[in-house]
Amino acid sequence: MIRVIRIILAAVLAAIMIVSTSCSSEPMNYRYYRVYIDGQPTLGLSIKKEDPTGLVIFFHGQDDNEFSLTRDDEHKKLTDTLVGNAFAVIASEADGNAYGNQDSQRIYRRLIKTAISHYKAKHVILLAESMGAVAAVNILATSPDLPILGLAAISPALDFNAAPSEYKAKIHQAYADTSPESTNPMNIPPELLAGKKIRFYVTQQDSTVSTDANALAFRDRFGSAADISIVTCTGDHLDASCLQGEDLVRWFRSL
Numbered sequence: 001m002i003r004v005i006r007i008i009l010a011a012v013l014a015a016i017m018i019v020s021t022s023c024s025s026e027p028m029n030y031r032y033y034r035v036y037i038d039g040q041p042t043l044g045l046s047i048k049k050e051d052p053t054g055l056v057i058f059f060h061g062q063d064d065n066e067f068s069l070t071r072d073d074e075h076k077k078l079t080d081t082l083v084g085n086a087f088a089v090i091a092s093e094a095d096g097n098a099y100g101n102q103d104s105q106r107i108y109r110r111l112i113k114t115a116i117s118h119y120k121a122k123h124v125i126l127l128a129e130s131m132g133a134v135a136a137v138n139i140l141a142t143s144p145d146l147p148i149l150g151l152a153a154i155s156p157a158l159d160f161n162a163a164p165s166e167y168k169a170k171i172h173q174a175y176a177d178t179s180p181e182s183t184n185p186m187n188i189p190p191e192l193l194a195g196k197k198i199r200f201y202v203t204q205q206d207s208t209v210s211t212d213a214n215a216l217a218f219r220d221r222f223g224s225a226a227d228i229s230i231v232t233c234t235g236d237h238l239d240a241s242c243l244q245g246e247d248l249v250r251w252f253r254s255l
Contacts, residue, residue, distance in 0.1 A: 030083065037092060037114050038107045041066050044090035044115065045083050052088035054252060055121035057112055059132030061155075061238065062170075065093040068129075074240040081245030087252070088119045089127075099160075099174040100134025100183050108135055112146055123147045125252050129154040129238060130209060137185040141192040149255040150197030152248055155209050155238045158185045162213035186221060193226040199251055201231045201242040208237035 033044030043066040046052045060068040069079045069091050082089050092111050098104035112124055126148060128136035133156030140151045157163065160171055160180045171180050181187060200215040219228045229251075233242035 033088075033090065033118060035114075038110045040093045040095065040107050040111075042090065042092045042111060043067060043069060044088060044118070045069060045079060046088035046119070047083055047086065050086065052086050052119055052121070054087040055115055055119050055124045056082055056087050056089045056127050056252070057108065057115065057124050058089055058091035059108065059126065059128035059136045060091055060094070061130030061132055062097055062167075065096065066091045074243050078243045078245045078248075081249060085249045087249075088115070088121070090115045094135070097131070097170055097174060098135070099131055099171050099180065100136075100138060100185075101174050102178075102183065104135050105138055105183070108139055109143060109146070112139075112148075116147070123149045125149050125255065126151040127153070127248070128156060131157050133157055134160075134183060134185055137188065137193075137198075138183050140196055140198075141188045150199070150252075152199045152201070152251065153215075154201045154242050155203070155206055156200055156215055156218075157209045158214040158218045160184045161186070162210055162217070164208065185218065188222075190222050190225040193222050196226040197255055198222075198226050198228045199231065200228070201233055201244060203233045203235055203237075203239055203242060205235055205239075206237045 029048045031046045031048045035042050058069060064071065068075060069089055070076045079089055090111065092107060094104045094107045115121065116124060124147060126136045126140060128151065133153040136151050136153065137158065140148055163171060202211040202215045204211055215230065219230065222228065231244065231247060233239060235241055
């Protein structure tokens with residue numbers, strides 16, 4: 001009887017281990033880079049036993065952090081696609097809901113420089129979603145010292161004046177010492193984006209960030225200076241259909 005009980009327990013434990021392994025959200029073949037950069041927790045992901053051939057800097061959205069790379073199945077799939085195609089992807093908490101203020105831009109610039117050194121990269125590509133596009137566009141426009149090939153943004157917020165009223169207080173809180181207009185992407189001089197490669201993934205059903213008032217208005221203002229392409233998707237803000245990993249890989253490789 002004792003032997004039978006032991007066999008049953010062993011079978012149960014084995015089943016638990018199989019379930020735990022199959023439900024794991026952490027791909028076993030990833031190399032993790034966990035550091036603090038400028039006081040901010042940072043997560044980098046690349047494939048084990050291989051040197052990445054490209055480097056993607058991720059700018060997270062509202063209420064997110066460095067774990068946005070793997071926060072749900074859709075983001076995990078996007079990250080898996082990028083890493084599986086030999087890109088290293090790195091993200092920072094970057095002061096949380098900073099809405100692209102100067103402090104967050106400083107953090108991201110330091111992140112870029114550190115990531116270039118760590119991954120021995122010659123160039124970087126910026127990938128932003130929602131709120132993260134504010135810092136990303138500003139860095140793209142004002143950092144000639146950084147080897148940035150281009151910027152892709154998913155459901156990008158690009159004009160503080162078009163933000164829904166429920167976000168206004170949070171935006172002004174992030175800009176306690178200055179005006180949000182100081183980094184509003186729509187205020188960037190067009191000549192600073194001349195020749196820049198930009199790609200937006202947007203849906204007309206976005207109820208949080210109006211595509212007309214953000215991505216399309218940005219294209220209207222800067223399209224004669226920058227190379228701006230639009231990829232349409234469906235659903236609401238940050239819908240899974242907008243996280244197009246394979247298209248991103250093709251576009252990144254074309255830069």
